[in-house]
Amino acid sequence: MQTNEVSRREFIKRSGGALAVGTVILTGTDKVIAADKKMDEKGTIIDLSICDGCAAKNTPECVLACRTKNADKFPKVDQSELKPYWPQKKFEDWSDQQDNTKRLTPYNWTFVDQVTVEHDGKSEEVFVPRRCMHCDNPTCAGLCPFSAIEKDKNGAVVINENQCMGGAKCRDVCPWDIPQRQAGVGIYMNLAPDYLGGGVMFKCDFCADLLAEGKQPACVTACPKGAISFGTKQEMKDLAYKRANEISGYVYGDKENGGTATFYVSKVPYEKIDAAIKQSKKDSNDQKPGRPTMEVDAENKLDTLSGMALSAAIAPVAGLAAAGFAAYNKMKGQKKSHEQEKTE
Amino acid sequence: MNKKKQNKVYRQSLSNRLVHWITAISIFALIISGFGQMPMYKRYNITKLPGAEWLGEYSLTLVMHYVAAIVLIFIVFYHIFVHTLLKQFDAIPKRGDGKESVKIIKAMITKGEEPPSEKYLAEQRLAYAVIGVTILALVITGLVKVAKNVAFISVSHPIVFWSTAIHNTATFILIFLIIAHLAAFGIKANRKLLPGMFTGYVDKEYVKHRHSLWYKKLKNEKNS
Numbered sequence: 001m002q003t004n005e006v007s008r009r010e011f012i013k014r015s016g017g018a019l020a021v022g023t024v025i026l027t028g029t030d031k032v033i034a035a036d037k038k039m040d041e042k043g044t045i046i047d048l049s050i051c052d053g054c055a056a057k058n059t060p061e062c063v064l065a066c067r068t069k070n071a072d073k074f075p076k077v078d079q080s081e082l083k084p085y086w087p088q089k090k091f092e093d094w095s096d097q098q099d100n101t102k103r104l105t106p107y108n109w110t111f112v113d114q115v116t117v118e119h120d121g122k123s124e125e126v127f128v129p130r131r132c133m134h135c136d137n138p139t140c141a142g143l144c145p146f147s148a149i150e151k152d153k154n155g156a157v158v159i160n161e162n163q164c165m166g167g168a169k170c171r172d173v174c175p176w177d178i179p180q181r182q183a184g185v186g187i188y189m190n191l192a193p194d195y196l197g198g199g200v201m202f203k204c205d206f207c208a209d210l211l212a213e214g215k216q217p218a219c220v221t222a223c224p225k226g227a228i229s230f231g232t233k234q235e236m237k238d239l240a241y242k243r244a245n246e247i248s249g250y251v252y253g254d255k256e257n258g259g260t261a262t263f264y265v266s267k268v269p270y271e272k273i274d275a276a277i278k279q280s281k282k283d284s285n286d287q288k289p290g291r292p293t294m295e296v297d298a299e300n301k302l303d304t305l306s307g308m309a310l311s312a313a314i315a316p317v318a319g320l321a322a323a324g325f326a327a328y329n330k331m332k333g334q335k336k337s338h339e340q341e342k343t344e
Numbered sequence: 345m346n347k348k349k350q351n352k353v354y355r356q357s358l359s360n361r362l363v364h365w366i367t368a369i370s371i372f373a374l375i376i377s378g379f380g381q382m383p384m385y386k387r388y389n390i391t392k393l394p395g396a397e398w399l400g401e402y403s404l405t406l407v408m409h410y411v412a413a414i415v416l417i418f419i420v421f422y423h424i425f426v427h428t429l430l431k432q433f434d435a436i437p438k439r440g441d442g443k444e445s446v447k448i449i450k451a452m453i454t455k456g457e458e459p460p461s462e463k464y465l466a467e468q469r470l471a472y473a474v475i476g477v478t479i480l481a482l483v484i485t486g487l488v489k490v491a492k493n494v495a496f497i498s499v500s501h502p503i504v505f506w507s508t509a510i511h512n513t514a515t516f517i518l519i520f521l522i523i524a525h526l527a528a529f530g531i532k533a534n535r536k537l538l539p540g541m542f543t544g545y546v547d548k549e550y551v552k553h554r555h556s557l558w559y560k561k562l563k564n565e566k567n568s
Binding site for chain 1: 381
């Protein structure tokens with residue numbers, strides 16, 4: 001019995017040292033994890049019961065405003081420098097289609113999709129302005145291998161073009177394939193452009209610079225019908241549900257991908273809009289990214305990782321416990337054999 | 345002790361061997377799945393190889409990366425704590441290890457006399473520290489990367505960016521260190537250590553000759 005007591009005391013003494021080591025290691029990670037206040041985040045409502053795609057004009061005003069506002073951010077490509085993504089034969093170049101306003105490209109960060117949907121026995125023409133939704137927990141930012149995507153304090157999800165290698169993973173993990181790639185630009189051109197990298201990814205940045213100045217995004221101010229509203233995310237969310245309630249309609253963007261800062265309001269169910277977009281893509285044989293679908297309750301791929309994140313947080317404690325158990329047994333064993341030797 | 349083991353010295357406990365091999369396997373899985381996050385396999389047509397299609401699925405390689413990381417974190421913390429509790433610090437570098445390593449390497453090349461060594465050679469202690477620090481950097485930055493993916497945790501962007509940069513750089517350093525670690529067994533003098541990581545035992549004559557200080561210590565412990 002005494003053997004155990006002595007080794008227990010010794011064990012506790014040594015545990016102190018071990019704990020100190022562990023604390024030093026863990027405090028480093030603890031300090032950086034602090035929940036930010038999400039009060040400042042901004043949001044928008046896109047009311048599909050109002051938007052008519054600027055029917056009287058060739059190009060919708062929101063699209064034009066976006067193009068003007070961001071013209072100097074669009075990629076400047078030397079076409080003679082374009083090379084295939086070795087060992088593949090292809091590369092993604094939109095520099096010869098800079099005027100294309102019918103889809104998302106590196107030169108066109110918003111467009112208005114148009115589909116016809118049967119609803120309540122009527123054929124409805126639906127216009128859907130599309131762009132980045134600015135998710136609450138953006139999969140693109142979470143999974144970018146270079147952490148080149150940042151969600152700023154206003155909630156704008158912004159790609160840093162000086163850090164982007166153009167692997168297009170953000171597009172693969174985005175439920176709407178939003179970011180679009182342009183080859184021949186970005187840091188990879190200074191490294192080994194023949195073998196590494198693919199360009200830079202471009203998308204709507206919520207006019208982050210305007211938001212920082214307390215102003216509204218260009219598409220919001222440009223809309224002649226007031227179909228796009230801007231405010232704090234919470235205000236927009238509340239207003240979107242209120243508006244949907246008024247027209248017996250639906251909200252899209254609140255639940256999708258775990259929540260976003262963009263709330264679509266429509267009297268036509270989104271399942272129908274989604275199906276119509278998918279059918280239209282199929283009919284026109286256009287499966288390339290740049291014309292997003294509208295899947296209801298699109299799942300956030302990062303959510304499935306949360307359970308494992310908890311295990312990762314527990315792993316150090318489990319390691320410590322296992323070490324304590326192993327060390328205690330070993331010390332007890334040593335003490336015993338030592339005392340046995342003494343008595344022999 | 346059976347007859348076979350009479351000419352052997354017990355060098356690596358079961359605990360040490362498990363730590364070594366679980367670390368090796370988890371790091372191998374982390375490198376394979378980590379490259380999948382770059383994303384590399386599709387770009388370089390590796391997914392077109394038979395049986396390699398899954399490497400292009402982020403959802404699979406990411407889960408694999410998390411699982412292997414959890415195993416590695418567990419084992420790293422186990423390793424640190426178990427040796428701290430048992431006061432086993434044989435692998436920690438000592439003052440003068442740099443100079444002594446040069447002497448040992450010189451002796452290996454010129455086939456001259458090596459300075460007497462403890463349980464680990466000076467260069468082994470240095471290698472342990474460098475590999476250890478690299479793995480710790482990967483674990484800490486990896487934990488930051490895990491945290492930032494949790495919906496309710498917000499980590500400031502500069503910390504995320506630098507964690508990622510360190511994580512990516514440390515990966516390449518670790519791959520280089522693993523190659524160096526394996527290349528060490530290209531030198532004949534080191535090969536006698538290999539059985540230690542499998543059976544736990546190494547040749548007694550080898551210990552007497554190359555780890556004479558450790559051998560003396562073991563003998564003293566036995567006699568006391």
